[in-house]
Amino acid sequence: MPDLATPLIAWYRENARDLPWRRPGFGAWGTLVSEFMLQQTPVSRVVPHLEAWLERWPTPSALAADAPAEAVRQWANLGYPRRALWLHRAAVEIRDRHGGVVPRDVDALLALTGIGDYTARAVAVFAYGDRHPVVDTNTRRVLARAVEARAQPAPPARRDLAAMEAVLPEADADAAVMNAAAMELGATVCVARSPRCDVCPISDRCAWRAAGYPDTGDNRRRQARYEGSDRQARGAVLRALRDAPAHRVALTDVAADWPDALQRDRAIDSLIADGLAEASEGYLSLPT
DNA sequence: GAGCCGTGGCA
DNA sequence: TTGCCAAGGCT
Numbered sequence: 001m002p003d004l005a006t007p008l009i010a011w012y013r014e015n016a017r018d019l020p021w022r023r024p025g026f027g028a029w030g031t032l033v034s035e036f037m038l039q040q041t042p043v044s045r046v047v048p049h050l051e052a053w054l055e056r057w058p059t060p061s062a063l064a065a066d067a068p069a070e071a072v073r074q075w076a077n078l079g080y081p082r083r084a085l086w087l088h089r090a091a092v093e094i095r096d097r098h099g100g101v102v103p104r105d106v107d108a109l110l111a112l113t114g115i116g117d118y119t120a121r122a123v124a125v126f127a128y129g130d131r132h133p134v135v136d137t138n139t140r141r142v143l144a145r146a147v148e149a150r151a152q153p154a155p156p157a158r159r160d161l162a163a164m165e166a167v168l169p170e171a172d173a174d175a176a177v178m179n180a181a182a183m184e185l186g187a188t189v190c191v192a193r194s195p196r197c198d199v200c201p202i203s204d205r206c207a208w209r210a211a212g213y214p215d216t217g218d219n220r221r222r223q224a225r226y227e228g229s230d231r232q233a234r235g236a237v238l239r240a241l242r243d244a245p246a247h248r249v250a251l252t253d254v255a256a257d258w259p260d261a262l263q264r265d266r267a268i269d270s271l272i273a274d275g276l277a278e279a280s281e282g283y284l285s286l287p288t
Numbered sequence: 289g290a291g292c293c294g295t296g297g298c299a
Numbered sequence: 300t301t302g303c304c305a306a307g308g309c310t
């Protein structure tokens with residue numbers, strides 16, 4: 001296995017983007033909030049929302065003291081609004097189970113609502129400096145190409161953690177930078193379409209490049225069409241609630257212009273089932 | 289493990 | 300216009 005860490009770390013020190021969560025002393029709560037927002041949402045859209053969020057709720061207890069509806073409203077159009085609800089629940093759990101301090105232990109982090117393998121380790125590594133493999137979609141693509149000589153990674157699996165562990169330096173601080181560097185390379189150089197191998201710091205040891213960029217197929221899961229989907233209908237309903245005075249709309253008026261009434265009703269029911277909406281006395285509202 | 293869950297930018 | 304892609308997680 002060629003040494004990927006040395007050139008990646010050196011490259012990262014020179015080329016890392018200046019992002020809010022990379023500022024010294026950003027804090028574990030800020031890191032946690034940023035990681036929730038970054039789950040499937042691009043960096044450029046997250047940055048302004050993150051700063052507004054932390055200004056309003058500087059600690060987990062501050063968020064926990066507010067209503068879930070406020071979290072969902074503040075989430076605005078970041079997408080996947082269940083994350084706002086889960087972040088609020090996590091804040092309550094941090095207040096009640098951890099004295100208001102974001103836990104450092106990976107298992108404790110994994111036990112929080114909305115935190116999985118990626119986010120738990122990202123917090124432990126980037127906020128606390130501990131040594132764990134942090135594997136996101138960028139890292140999976142970098143490892144698939146550099147190590148496995150594949151054009152695209154396989155779907156996410158637990159073995160991805162072992163694959164990253166295998167290329168991680170021993171020292172905690174180096175391992176943390178390596179984790180960030182692999183993600184950064186995947187986000188800015190080793191991108192999904194049209195990778196920029198001419199500026200890649202590990203192109204001389206990339207297995208995919210050495211093999212002549214073979215087309216190894218693509219096992220990635222396809223996203224369902226969004227236009228006309230239930231997800232779009234849910235988005236329309238929730239947008240109406242966010243924009244309404246007191247986050248409350250008469251049930252008969254919610255997304256009344258939606259072309260498919262059955263689909264609209266299905267969306268309302270599923271939002272209620274998810275805890276993102278509540279129905280009472282003929283009105284639909286955000287969760288209190 | 290597969291399907292589901294928002295939103296917007298870009299080719 | 301359509302499909303791809305984005306610091307995932309839950310059921």
